[in-house]
Amino acid sequence: xxxxxxxxxxxxxxxxxxxxxxxxxxxxxxxxxxxxxxxxxxxxxxxxxxxxxxxxxxxxxxxxxxxxxxxxxxxxxxxxxxxxxxxxxxxxxxxxxxxxxxxxxxxxxxxxxxxxxxxxxxxxxxxxxxxxxxxxxxxxxxxxxxxxxxxxxxxxxxxxxxxxxxxxxxxxxxxxxxxxxxxxxxxxxxxxxxxxxxxxxxxxxxxxxxxxxxxxxxxxxxxxxxxxxxxxxxxxxxxxxxxxxxxxxxxx
Amino acid sequence: xxxxxxxxxxxxxxxxxxxxxxxxxxxxxxxxxxxxxxxxxxxxxxxxxxxxxxxxxxxxxxxxxxxxxxxxxxxxxxxxxxxxxxxxxxxxxxxxxxxxxxxxxxxxxxxxxxxxxxxxxxxxxxxxxxxxxxxxxxxxxxxxxxxxxxxxxxxxxxxxxxxxxxxxxxxxxxxxxxxxxxxxxxxxxxxxxxxxxxxxxxxxxxxxxxxxxxxxxxxxxxxxxxxxxxxxxxxxxxxxxxxxxxxxxxxxxxxxxxxxxxxxxxxxxxxxxxxxxxxxxxxxxxxxxxxxxxxxxxxxxxxxxxxx
Numbered sequence: 001x002x003x004x005x006x007x008x009x010x011x012x013x014x015x016x017x018x019x020x021x022x023x024x025x026x027x028x029x030x031x032x033x034x035x036x037x038x039x040x041x042x043x044x045x046x047x048x049x050x051x052x053x054x055x056x057x058x059x060x061x062x063x064x065x066x067x068x069x070x071x072x073x074x075x076x077x078x079x080x081x082x083x084x085x086x087x088x089x090x091x092x093x094x095x096x097x098x099x100x101x102x103x104x105x106x107x108x109x110x111x112x113x114x115x116x117x118x119x120x121x122x123x124x125x126x127x128x129x130x131x132x133x134x135x136x137x138x139x140x141x142x143x144x145x146x147x148x149x150x151x152x153x154x155x156x157x158x159x160x161x162x163x164x165x166x167x168x169x170x171x172x173x174x175x176x177x178x179x180x181x182x183x184x185x186x187x188x189x190x191x192x193x194x195x196x197x198x199x200x201x202x203x204x205x206x207x208x209x210x211x212x213x214x215x216x217x218x219x220x221x222x223x224x225x226x227x228x229x230x231x232x233x234x235x236x237x238x239x240x241x242x243x244x245x246x247x248x249x250x251x252x
Numbered sequence: 253x254x255x256x257x258x259x260x261x262x263x264x265x266x267x268x269x270x271x272x273x274x275x276x277x278x279x280x281x282x283x284x285x286x287x288x289x290x291x292x293x294x295x296x297x298x299x300x301x302x303x304x305x306x307x308x309x310x311x312x313x314x315x316x317x318x319x320x321x322x323x324x325x326x327x328x329x330x331x332x333x334x335x336x337x338x339x340x341x342x343x344x345x346x347x348x349x350x351x352x353x354x355x356x357x358x359x360x361x362x363x364x365x366x367x368x369x370x371x372x373x374x375x376x377x378x379x380x381x382x383x384x385x386x387x388x389x390x391x392x393x394x395x396x397x398x399x400x401x402x403x404x405x406x407x408x409x410x411x412x413x414x415x416x417x418x419x420x421x422x423x424x425x426x427x428x429x430x431x432x433x434x435x436x437x438x439x440x441x442x443x444x445x446x447x448x449x450x451x452x453x454x455x456x457x458x459x460x461x462x463x464x465x466x467x468x469x470x471x472x473x474x475x476x477x478x479x480x481x482x483x484x485x486x487x488x489x490x491x492x493x494x495x496x497x498x499x500x501x502x503x504x505x506x507x508x509x510x511x512x513x514x515x516x517x518x519x520x521x522x523x524x525x526x527x528x529x530x531x532x533x534x535x536x537x538x539x540x541x542x543x544x545x546x547x548x549x550x551x552x553x554x555x556x557x558x559x560x
Contacts, residue, residue, distance in 0.1 A: 018383075099355070127380070133322065163345045163346070164441075165262070165441070166432065169429075170319075170428065224386050225387075227378065227521075233541055234542075236545050239547075242556065249542075
Protein backbone atom coordinates (compact mmCIF):
# COMPACT_ATOMS: atom_id res chain seq x y z
CA UNK A 1 0.00 0.00 0.00
CA UNK A 2 1.09 3.50 -0.80
CA UNK A 3 0.52 6.28 1.78
CA UNK A 4 0.17 9.89 0.67
CA UNK A 5 0.96 12.60 3.22
CA UNK A 6 0.15 16.24 2.44
CA UNK A 7 2.45 18.66 4.29
CA UNK A 8 2.20 22.43 4.61
CA UNK A 9 4.90 25.05 5.06
CA UNK A 10 3.77 27.38 7.83
CA UNK A 11 5.18 29.89 10.28
CA UNK A 12 7.29 28.07 12.87
CA UNK A 13 5.36 26.95 15.93
CA UNK A 14 7.57 29.01 18.25
CA UNK A 15 7.34 32.27 16.34
CA UNK A 16 4.74 34.83 17.33
CA UNK A 17 2.76 35.94 14.30
CA UNK A 18 2.66 39.72 13.84
CA UNK A 19 -0.02 41.56 11.97
CA UNK A 20 1.23 43.98 9.31
CA UNK A 21 0.64 47.63 10.15
CA UNK A 22 -1.47 48.17 7.03
CA UNK A 23 -3.86 45.35 7.98
CA UNK A 24 -3.08 43.39 4.82
CA UNK A 25 -2.12 40.21 6.61
CA UNK A 26 0.49 38.58 8.83
CA UNK A 27 4.12 39.50 8.25
CA UNK A 28 5.90 36.43 6.89
CA UNK A 29 8.99 38.16 5.48
CA UNK A 30 12.17 36.89 7.15
CA UNK A 31 10.19 34.72 9.54
CA UNK A 32 11.27 31.16 10.33
CA UNK A 33 9.03 28.69 8.51
CA UNK A 34 8.63 24.98 9.32
CA UNK A 35 6.45 22.00 8.62
CA UNK A 36 2.99 22.33 10.17
CA UNK A 37 3.26 20.39 13.49
CA UNK A 38 0.18 18.25 12.83
CA UNK A 39 1.65 17.30 9.43
CA UNK A 40 4.84 16.13 11.16
CA UNK A 41 2.67 13.76 13.17
CA UNK A 42 1.06 12.57 9.92
CA UNK A 43 4.47 11.95 8.30
CA UNK A 44 5.63 10.06 11.41
CA UNK A 45 2.54 7.83 11.35
CA UNK A 46 3.04 7.01 7.67
CA UNK A 47 6.70 6.12 8.26
CA UNK A 48 5.74 3.90 11.20
CA UNK A 49 3.27 2.07 8.95
CA UNK A 50 6.09 1.46 6.49
CA UNK A 51 8.42 0.29 9.26
CA UNK A 52 5.69 -2.08 10.47
CA UNK A 53 5.42 -3.58 6.98
CA UNK A 54 1.91 -2.21 6.43
CA UNK A 55 2.90 0.32 3.76
CA UNK A 56 5.39 0.02 0.94
CA UNK A 57 5.87 3.63 0.00
CA UNK A 58 5.37 7.02 1.64
CA UNK A 59 4.84 9.96 -0.71
CA UNK A 60 4.85 13.50 0.69
CA UNK A 61 3.10 16.25 -1.23
CA UNK A 62 3.07 19.98 -0.62
CA UNK A 63 1.03 22.69 -2.30
CA UNK A 64 2.07 26.30 -2.12
CA UNK A 65 5.15 28.34 -2.89
CA UNK A 66 8.39 27.00 -4.36
CA UNK A 67 10.06 27.27 -0.95
CA UNK A 68 7.81 24.43 0.26
CA UNK A 69 10.42 22.09 -1.17
CA UNK A 70 12.33 22.65 2.10
CA UNK A 71 9.31 21.27 3.94
CA UNK A 72 9.27 18.29 1.61
CA UNK A 73 13.01 17.70 2.23
CA UNK A 74 12.19 17.57 5.93
CA UNK A 75 9.56 14.89 5.24
CA UNK A 76 12.10 12.99 3.12
CA UNK A 77 14.70 13.28 5.90
CA UNK A 78 12.18 11.86 8.37
CA UNK A 79 11.75 8.85 6.08
CA UNK A 80 9.32 9.58 3.24
CA UNK A 81 10.42 7.93 -0.01
CA UNK A 82 9.66 10.64 -2.51
CA UNK A 83 7.96 13.99 -2.77
CA UNK A 84 5.72 16.02 -5.06
CA UNK A 85 5.73 19.81 -4.97
CA UNK A 86 2.75 21.53 -6.54
CA UNK A 87 3.62 25.20 -7.05
CA UNK A 88 0.41 27.19 -6.77
CA UNK A 89 1.59 30.61 -5.56
CA UNK A 90 4.55 32.95 -6.05
CA UNK A 91 4.16 35.12 -2.98
CA UNK A 92 4.94 33.58 0.43
CA UNK A 93 2.00 35.54 1.82
CA UNK A 94 -0.50 33.72 -0.39
CA UNK A 95 -2.44 31.00 1.41
CA UNK A 96 -4.08 28.48 -0.90
CA UNK A 97 -7.52 27.70 0.52
CA UNK A 98 -8.33 24.18 1.72
CA UNK A 99 -10.92 23.70 -1.04
CA UNK A 100 -8.34 24.36 -3.77
CA UNK A 101 -5.74 22.27 -1.93
CA UNK A 102 -8.26 19.42 -1.69
CA UNK A 103 -8.95 19.65 -5.43
CA UNK A 104 -5.23 19.42 -6.24
CA UNK A 105 -4.82 16.57 -3.77
CA UNK A 106 -7.72 14.75 -5.42
CA UNK A 107 -5.87 14.96 -8.72
CA UNK A 108 -2.68 13.69 -7.05
CA UNK A 109 -4.66 10.83 -5.48
CA UNK A 110 -6.17 9.96 -8.87
CA UNK A 111 -2.66 9.77 -10.33
CA UNK A 112 -0.91 8.05 -7.41
CA UNK A 113 -3.72 5.74 -6.21
CA UNK A 114 -2.68 5.58 -2.55
CA UNK A 115 -4.53 3.24 -0.17
CA UNK A 116 -4.38 5.80 2.59
CA UNK A 117 -3.99 9.56 2.98
CA UNK A 118 -2.78 10.83 6.35
CA UNK A 119 -3.00 14.61 6.84
CA UNK A 120 -2.60 16.93 9.81
CA UNK A 121 -5.96 17.89 11.31
CA UNK A 122 -5.30 21.63 11.07
CA UNK A 123 -2.65 24.03 9.84
CA UNK A 124 -1.46 26.47 12.48
CA UNK A 125 -1.62 29.46 10.11
CA UNK A 126 -5.19 29.61 8.79
CA UNK A 127 -6.53 27.24 11.51
CA UNK A 128 -9.25 26.04 9.12
CA UNK A 129 -9.26 22.33 10.04
CA UNK A 130 -10.79 21.44 6.68
CA UNK A 131 -8.49 19.97 4.03
CA UNK A 132 -8.78 16.29 4.99
CA UNK A 133 -12.57 16.41 5.27
CA UNK A 134 -12.83 18.27 1.94
CA UNK A 135 -10.57 15.78 0.18
CA UNK A 136 -12.65 12.89 1.53
CA UNK A 137 -15.79 14.59 0.20
CA UNK A 138 -14.33 15.15 -3.27
CA UNK A 139 -13.12 11.54 -3.51
CA UNK A 140 -16.30 10.10 -2.02
CA UNK A 141 -14.14 8.37 0.60
CA UNK A 142 -14.67 7.86 4.30
CA UNK A 143 -12.93 10.17 6.74
CA UNK A 144 -11.42 9.45 10.14
CA UNK A 145 -10.55 12.83 11.58
CA UNK A 146 -8.70 13.89 14.76
CA UNK A 147 -7.05 10.47 15.12
CA UNK A 148 -5.20 9.52 18.28
CA UNK A 149 -4.73 5.86 17.27
CA UNK A 150 -4.61 4.09 13.92
CA UNK A 151 -4.65 0.32 13.32
CA UNK A 152 -4.55 -0.99 9.78
CA UNK A 153 -5.81 -4.53 9.36
CA UNK A 154 -6.07 -5.78 5.78
CA UNK A 155 -8.42 -3.46 3.92
CA UNK A 156 -9.90 -1.78 6.97
CA UNK A 157 -8.60 0.81 9.40
CA UNK A 158 -9.68 1.09 13.00
CA UNK A 159 -9.27 4.67 14.12
CA UNK A 160 -9.69 6.17 17.60
CA UNK A 161 -10.79 9.79 17.38
CA UNK A 162 -10.55 12.69 19.82
CA UNK A 163 -14.09 14.00 20.26
CA UNK A 164 -15.83 16.30 22.74
CA UNK A 165 -16.22 14.37 25.95
CA UNK A 166 -13.76 11.56 25.21
CA UNK A 167 -12.79 9.17 22.46
CA UNK A 168 -14.66 7.44 19.68
CA UNK A 169 -13.46 4.42 17.73
CA UNK A 170 -14.68 3.86 14.19
CA UNK A 171 -13.88 1.40 11.44
CA UNK A 172 -13.42 2.56 7.87
CA UNK A 173 -12.77 0.68 4.65
CA UNK A 174 -9.60 1.57 2.75
CA UNK A 175 -8.92 3.74 0.87
CA UNK A 176 -9.57 6.36 3.49
CA UNK A 177 -8.37 9.69 4.85
CA UNK A 178 -7.08 10.02 8.38
CA UNK A 179 -6.33 13.37 9.97
CA UNK A 180 -3.79 13.39 12.78
CA UNK A 181 -4.42 14.85 16.21
CA UNK A 182 -1.81 15.67 18.82
CA UNK A 183 -1.54 12.34 20.59
CA UNK A 184 -1.26 10.04 17.57
CA UNK A 185 2.52 9.84 18.01
CA UNK A 186 5.64 11.84 18.77
CA UNK A 187 7.41 12.72 15.55
CA UNK A 188 11.10 11.85 15.26
CA UNK A 189 13.88 14.28 14.55
CA UNK A 190 15.67 13.75 11.27
CA UNK A 191 19.29 12.65 11.79
CA UNK A 192 22.10 14.39 9.94
CA UNK A 193 22.87 11.37 7.71
CA UNK A 194 19.18 11.18 6.83
CA UNK A 195 19.08 14.90 6.05
CA UNK A 196 22.01 14.33 3.65
CA UNK A 197 20.32 11.31 2.10
CA UNK A 198 17.07 13.24 1.68
CA UNK A 199 18.79 15.59 -0.74
CA UNK A 200 19.10 12.71 -3.19
CA UNK A 201 15.55 11.43 -2.90
CA UNK A 202 13.25 12.24 -5.84
CA UNK A 203 11.25 15.48 -5.67
CA UNK A 204 8.94 16.04 -8.60
CA UNK A 205 7.76 19.56 -9.37
CA UNK A 206 4.31 20.34 -10.76
CA UNK A 207 2.00 23.32 -10.95
CA UNK A 208 -1.67 23.75 -10.10
CA UNK A 209 -2.27 24.27 -13.82
CA UNK A 210 -0.86 20.76 -14.53
CA UNK A 211 -3.86 19.44 -12.63
CA UNK A 212 -6.30 21.94 -14.16
CA UNK A 213 -7.26 23.34 -10.76
CA UNK A 214 -8.27 26.98 -10.32
CA UNK A 215 -6.76 28.14 -7.02
CA UNK A 216 -8.32 31.61 -6.93
CA UNK A 217 -9.73 32.21 -3.45
CA UNK A 218 -13.41 32.01 -2.58
CA UNK A 219 -12.86 34.03 0.56
CA UNK A 220 -11.59 37.55 0.05
CA UNK A 221 -9.51 38.64 3.04
CA UNK A 222 -10.84 42.13 3.68
CA UNK A 223 -8.49 42.88 6.54
CA UNK A 224 -6.36 41.35 9.23
CA UNK A 225 -6.10 42.96 12.64
CA UNK A 226 -4.62 42.35 16.06
CA UNK A 227 -7.00 40.80 18.57
CA UNK A 228 -8.29 43.02 21.35
CA UNK A 229 -5.74 43.21 24.10
CA UNK A 230 -6.44 42.36 27.68
CA UNK A 231 -4.98 44.49 30.42
CA UNK A 232 -2.91 42.92 33.14
CA UNK A 233 -4.59 43.06 36.51
CA UNK A 234 -2.95 43.01 39.89
CA UNK A 235 -0.63 40.69 41.76
CA UNK A 236 -1.90 39.42 45.07
CA UNK A 237 0.46 38.56 47.89
CA UNK A 238 -1.26 35.56 49.44
CA UNK A 239 -4.01 33.00 49.05
CA UNK A 240 -6.10 34.93 51.58
CA UNK A 241 -5.84 38.09 49.51
CA UNK A 242 -6.78 36.13 46.39
CA UNK A 243 -9.87 34.71 48.09
CA UNK A 244 -11.01 38.15 49.25
CA UNK A 245 -10.44 39.67 45.78
CA UNK A 246 -12.47 36.90 44.17
CA UNK A 247 -15.26 37.51 46.66
CA UNK A 248 -15.15 41.24 45.87
CA UNK A 249 -15.38 40.44 42.16
CA UNK A 250 -18.41 38.30 42.89
CA UNK A 251 -17.11 35.20 41.13
CA UNK A 252 -17.05 32.96 44.22
CA UNK B 253 -32.58 34.62 3.34
CA UNK B 254 -32.74 31.45 5.40
CA UNK B 255 -30.31 29.69 7.70
CA UNK B 256 -29.97 25.97 8.37
CA UNK B 257 -28.27 25.38 11.70
CA UNK B 258 -27.07 21.93 12.72
CA UNK B 259 -27.98 21.50 16.39
CA UNK B 260 -25.46 19.76 18.62
CA UNK B 261 -27.09 16.46 19.56
CA UNK B 262 -25.20 13.84 21.58
CA UNK B 263 -26.89 10.58 22.58
CA UNK B 264 -30.30 12.07 21.97
CA UNK B 265 -29.67 15.15 24.06
CA UNK B 266 -29.38 18.68 22.70
CA UNK B 267 -26.43 20.73 23.88
CA UNK B 268 -28.63 23.74 24.55
CA UNK B 269 -25.74 26.04 25.41
CA UNK B 270 -23.75 25.46 22.19
CA UNK B 271 -26.86 25.46 20.02
CA UNK B 272 -28.36 28.60 21.61
CA UNK B 273 -25.07 30.50 21.20
CA UNK B 274 -24.95 29.52 17.53
CA UNK B 275 -28.60 30.59 17.12
CA UNK B 276 -27.70 33.99 18.54
CA UNK B 277 -24.76 34.25 16.11
CA UNK B 278 -26.84 33.54 12.99
CA UNK B 279 -30.32 34.88 13.74
CA UNK B 280 -29.58 38.22 12.06
CA UNK B 281 -29.02 36.42 8.75
CA UNK B 282 -32.59 35.22 8.26
CA UNK B 283 -35.12 32.68 9.51
CA UNK B 284 -33.28 29.99 11.46
CA UNK B 285 -34.15 26.33 10.98
CA UNK B 286 -32.42 24.04 13.47
CA UNK B 287 -31.74 20.48 12.30
CA UNK B 288 -31.57 17.84 15.03
CA UNK B 289 -30.20 14.51 13.81
CA UNK B 290 -29.56 11.38 15.85
CA UNK B 291 -30.73 7.83 16.49
CA UNK B 292 -32.99 9.55 18.96
CA UNK B 293 -33.52 13.24 18.26
CA UNK B 294 -37.16 14.08 18.98
CA UNK B 295 -36.53 15.27 22.55
CA UNK B 296 -33.58 17.33 21.31
CA UNK B 297 -35.84 18.87 18.65
CA UNK B 298 -38.41 19.82 21.32
CA UNK B 299 -35.64 21.56 23.27
CA UNK B 300 -34.36 23.34 20.15
CA UNK B 301 -37.89 24.60 19.44
CA UNK B 302 -37.83 26.47 22.77
CA UNK B 303 -34.74 28.52 21.89
CA UNK B 304 -35.76 32.12 21.20
CA UNK B 305 -35.20 33.11 17.59
CA UNK B 306 -35.66 29.65 16.09
CA UNK B 307 -38.26 29.70 13.29
CA UNK B 308 -38.49 25.98 12.62
CA UNK B 309 -36.99 22.68 13.73
CA UNK B 310 -36.32 19.72 11.49
CA UNK B 311 -35.79 16.33 13.06
CA UNK B 312 -33.95 13.44 11.41
CA UNK B 313 -34.29 10.47 13.72
CA UNK B 314 -32.59 7.35 12.43
CA UNK B 315 -29.86 4.93 13.50
CA UNK B 316 -27.60 6.16 10.68
CA UNK B 317 -27.22 9.50 12.47
CA UNK B 318 -26.58 7.96 15.85
CA UNK B 319 -22.82 7.93 16.19
CA UNK B 320 -21.58 11.27 14.96
CA UNK B 321 -20.35 9.79 11.67
CA UNK B 322 -19.52 12.54 9.21
CA UNK B 323 -20.59 10.93 5.95
CA UNK B 324 -24.33 10.37 6.61
CA UNK B 325 -24.67 13.70 8.45
CA UNK B 326 -22.99 15.58 5.58
CA UNK B 327 -25.21 13.80 3.03
CA UNK B 328 -28.29 14.90 5.02
CA UNK B 329 -27.18 18.54 5.20
CA UNK B 330 -26.37 18.61 1.48
CA UNK B 331 -29.78 17.13 0.62
CA UNK B 332 -31.46 19.95 2.60
CA UNK B 333 -29.09 22.72 1.44
CA UNK B 334 -31.18 23.87 -1.53
CA UNK B 335 -33.58 25.86 0.65
CA UNK B 336 -30.92 27.82 2.54
CA UNK B 337 -28.33 30.54 1.91
CA UNK B 338 -26.38 29.86 5.10
CA UNK B 339 -25.55 26.49 6.62
CA UNK B 340 -23.98 26.74 10.06
CA UNK B 341 -23.18 24.79 13.20
CA UNK B 342 -21.56 25.43 16.58
CA UNK B 343 -17.84 24.63 16.23
CA UNK B 344 -17.85 21.36 18.18
CA UNK B 345 -15.65 18.41 17.18
CA UNK B 346 -18.67 16.88 15.42
CA UNK B 347 -19.31 20.01 13.37
CA UNK B 348 -15.62 20.42 12.58
CA UNK B 349 -15.76 16.89 11.22
CA UNK B 350 -18.97 17.36 9.23
CA UNK B 351 -19.07 20.96 7.92
CA UNK B 352 -15.95 20.99 5.69
CA UNK B 353 -17.30 17.83 4.05
CA UNK B 354 -20.62 19.59 3.44
CA UNK B 355 -18.84 22.62 1.99
CA UNK B 356 -16.72 20.57 -0.41
CA UNK B 357 -19.78 18.60 -1.60
CA UNK B 358 -21.43 21.97 -2.37
CA UNK B 359 -18.19 23.27 -3.97
CA UNK B 360 -17.92 26.16 -1.52
CA UNK B 361 -15.21 27.13 0.93
CA UNK B 362 -15.94 26.45 4.61
CA UNK B 363 -15.49 29.33 7.07
CA UNK B 364 -14.32 27.79 10.34
CA UNK B 365 -14.68 29.22 13.84
CA UNK B 366 -16.56 32.41 13.03
CA UNK B 367 -16.17 34.83 15.96
CA UNK B 368 -18.32 37.66 14.54
CA UNK B 369 -20.96 37.90 11.81
CA UNK B 370 -20.58 41.26 10.02
CA UNK B 371 -23.17 40.79 7.29
CA UNK B 372 -24.58 38.01 5.11
CA UNK B 373 -21.23 37.55 3.33
CA UNK B 374 -18.68 38.88 5.76
CA UNK B 375 -17.34 37.16 8.85
CA UNK B 376 -14.53 37.51 11.36
CA UNK B 377 -12.45 34.56 12.47
CA UNK B 378 -9.25 34.07 14.45
CA UNK B 379 -6.15 32.82 12.63
CA UNK B 380 -2.57 32.10 13.74
CA UNK B 381 -3.66 30.70 17.10
CA UNK B 382 -5.67 33.82 17.83
CA UNK B 383 -2.77 36.20 17.15
CA UNK B 384 -4.71 37.79 14.33
CA UNK B 385 -8.37 38.29 13.49
CA UNK B 386 -9.23 38.05 9.84
CA UNK B 387 -12.28 39.56 8.17
CA UNK B 388 -13.28 37.45 5.18
CA UNK B 389 -15.92 38.04 2.55
CA UNK B 390 -17.29 34.93 0.89
CA UNK B 391 -17.88 34.94 -2.84
CA UNK B 392 -19.66 31.59 -2.72
CA UNK B 393 -23.38 31.25 -3.42
CA UNK B 394 -23.89 29.44 -0.11
CA UNK B 395 -22.01 30.14 3.07
CA UNK B 396 -21.04 27.11 5.12
CA UNK B 397 -19.50 27.94 8.49
CA UNK B 398 -18.94 26.96 12.10
CA UNK B 399 -19.48 29.33 15.01
CA UNK B 400 -17.00 29.84 17.83
CA UNK B 401 -19.53 29.59 20.66
CA UNK B 402 -17.30 31.33 23.24
CA UNK B 403 -17.68 34.55 21.21
CA UNK B 404 -21.46 34.72 21.52
CA UNK B 405 -24.03 34.89 24.30
CA UNK B 406 -26.70 32.22 24.27
CA UNK B 407 -30.10 33.05 22.82
CA UNK B 408 -32.75 32.91 25.53
CA UNK B 409 -35.67 30.50 25.77
CA UNK B 410 -39.37 31.03 25.36
CA UNK B 411 -39.57 30.07 21.69
CA UNK B 412 -42.19 27.70 20.33
CA UNK B 413 -41.06 26.81 16.84
CA UNK B 414 -42.90 24.12 14.88
CA UNK B 415 -41.13 20.75 14.59
CA UNK B 416 -41.27 18.73 11.35
CA UNK B 417 -39.62 15.56 10.10
CA UNK B 418 -36.77 15.98 7.65
CA UNK B 419 -36.56 13.72 4.63
CA UNK B 420 -33.68 11.35 5.33
CA UNK B 421 -30.77 11.15 2.91
CA UNK B 422 -29.12 7.96 1.66
CA UNK B 423 -26.40 6.66 3.97
CA UNK B 424 -23.12 6.48 2.03
CA UNK B 425 -22.19 3.56 4.35
CA UNK B 426 -18.49 4.37 4.36
CA UNK B 427 -17.72 4.01 8.04
CA UNK B 428 -19.03 2.13 11.05
CA UNK B 429 -19.06 2.99 14.70
CA UNK B 430 -17.17 0.63 17.00
CA UNK B 431 -17.19 2.14 20.48
CA UNK B 432 -17.19 5.30 22.56
CA UNK B 433 -14.97 5.88 25.54
CA UNK B 434 -16.70 8.71 27.29
CA UNK B 435 -14.97 10.05 30.34
CA UNK B 436 -17.31 9.49 33.28
CA UNK B 437 -17.54 12.72 35.14
CA UNK B 438 -19.92 14.63 37.36
CA UNK B 439 -18.11 17.83 36.51
CA UNK B 440 -19.63 20.41 34.18
CA UNK B 441 -18.80 20.26 30.49
CA UNK B 442 -15.68 22.29 29.71
CA UNK B 443 -16.96 24.61 26.97
CA UNK B 444 -20.15 25.61 28.79
CA UNK B 445 -18.88 25.62 32.40
CA UNK B 446 -19.16 28.83 34.39
CA UNK B 447 -15.85 28.11 36.11
CA UNK B 448 -12.76 26.34 34.80
CA UNK B 449 -9.58 25.31 36.62
CA UNK B 450 -6.70 24.40 34.31
CA UNK B 451 -3.31 22.88 34.99
CA UNK B 452 -0.15 23.20 32.96
CA UNK B 453 3.26 21.61 32.71
CA UNK B 454 4.11 23.04 36.12
CA UNK B 455 1.77 20.51 37.73
CA UNK B 456 4.46 17.94 37.00
CA UNK B 457 2.63 14.62 36.72
CA UNK B 458 -0.68 12.88 36.15
CA UNK B 459 -0.88 12.03 39.87
CA UNK B 460 -0.24 15.60 40.94
CA UNK B 461 -3.03 16.77 38.61
CA UNK B 462 -5.32 15.63 41.43
CA UNK B 463 -4.73 18.92 43.24
CA UNK B 464 -6.14 20.72 40.18
CA UNK B 465 -9.14 18.40 40.19
CA UNK B 466 -9.68 18.94 43.93
CA UNK B 467 -9.79 22.72 43.47
CA UNK B 468 -12.13 22.33 40.49
CA UNK B 469 -14.47 20.12 42.51
CA UNK B 470 -14.51 22.60 45.38
CA UNK B 471 -15.48 25.35 42.92
CA UNK B 472 -17.91 23.18 40.95
CA UNK B 473 -15.67 23.88 37.97
CA UNK B 474 -14.67 21.97 34.86
CA UNK B 475 -11.05 20.84 34.58
CA UNK B 476 -8.86 22.07 31.75
CA UNK B 477 -5.24 21.62 30.77
CA UNK B 478 -2.65 23.33 28.65
CA UNK B 479 -1.32 21.65 25.54
CA UNK B 480 2.01 21.16 27.34
CA UNK B 481 0.23 19.21 30.10
CA UNK B 482 -1.60 17.09 27.52
CA UNK B 483 1.61 16.49 25.55
CA UNK B 484 3.31 15.40 28.76
CA UNK B 485 0.53 12.90 29.45
CA UNK B 486 -0.71 14.62 32.63
CA UNK B 487 -4.22 15.14 31.30
CA UNK B 488 -6.44 13.73 28.53
CA UNK B 489 -6.70 15.64 25.26
CA UNK B 490 -10.38 16.45 25.67
CA UNK B 491 -9.33 18.69 28.60
CA UNK B 492 -7.08 20.73 26.35
CA UNK B 493 -7.82 24.46 26.30
CA UNK B 494 -6.27 26.40 23.43
CA UNK B 495 -6.24 26.93 19.72
CA UNK B 496 -5.73 23.21 19.08
CA UNK B 497 -8.17 22.22 21.81
CA UNK B 498 -11.26 23.86 23.25
CA UNK B 499 -12.10 27.54 23.40
CA UNK B 500 -13.72 28.56 26.68
CA UNK B 501 -15.07 31.81 28.13
CA UNK B 502 -16.21 31.09 31.70
CA UNK B 503 -16.96 33.62 34.44
CA UNK B 504 -13.85 32.43 36.29
CA UNK B 505 -10.75 30.82 34.80
CA UNK B 506 -7.98 29.65 37.12
CA UNK B 507 -4.68 28.88 35.37
CA UNK B 508 -2.33 26.85 37.55
CA UNK B 509 1.27 26.17 36.55
CA UNK B 510 0.52 27.47 33.06
CA UNK B 511 3.12 29.79 31.56
CA UNK B 512 0.67 31.27 29.06
CA UNK B 513 1.79 30.20 25.60
CA UNK B 514 -0.01 32.08 22.86
CA UNK B 515 -1.87 28.99 21.76
CA UNK B 516 -3.27 28.53 25.28
CA UNK B 517 -4.26 32.18 25.63
CA UNK B 518 -6.21 31.89 22.37
CA UNK B 519 -8.45 29.37 24.09
CA UNK B 520 -9.25 31.26 27.30
CA UNK B 521 -8.56 34.98 27.03
CA UNK B 522 -12.26 35.79 26.65
CA UNK B 523 -12.88 34.53 30.19
CA UNK B 524 -14.42 37.16 32.44
CA UNK B 525 -12.06 36.85 35.41
CA UNK B 526 -8.67 35.18 35.03
CA UNK B 527 -6.59 33.99 37.98
CA UNK B 528 -3.02 32.82 37.46
CA UNK B 529 -0.96 30.88 39.98
CA UNK B 530 2.63 30.36 38.90
CA UNK B 531 5.99 30.43 40.64
CA UNK B 532 7.64 32.23 37.71
CA UNK B 533 6.74 35.90 38.07
CA UNK B 534 7.86 36.51 34.47
CA UNK B 535 5.32 34.02 33.07
CA UNK B 536 3.28 35.64 30.25
CA UNK B 537 0.05 34.43 31.83
CA UNK B 538 0.40 37.28 34.36
CA UNK B 539 0.11 39.82 31.54
CA UNK B 540 -3.53 38.88 30.98
CA UNK B 541 -4.54 37.69 34.46
CA UNK B 542 -6.84 39.85 36.58
CA UNK B 543 -5.37 38.35 39.74
CA UNK B 544 -1.89 36.89 39.75
CA UNK B 545 -0.35 34.95 42.61
CA UNK B 546 3.37 34.23 42.40
CA UNK B 547 3.65 31.09 44.51
CA UNK B 548 4.51 27.42 44.56
CA UNK B 549 1.33 25.81 43.26
CA UNK B 550 1.80 22.75 45.47
CA UNK B 551 1.31 24.97 48.52
CA UNK B 552 -1.02 27.61 47.14
CA UNK B 553 -3.56 25.37 45.43
CA UNK B 554 -4.31 23.06 48.40
CA UNK B 555 -4.49 26.16 50.61
CA UNK B 556 -6.91 27.82 48.21
CA UNK B 557 -9.01 24.64 48.02
CA UNK B 558 -9.18 24.55 51.80
CA UNK B 559 -10.06 28.23 52.21
CA UNK B 560 -12.86 28.40 49.67
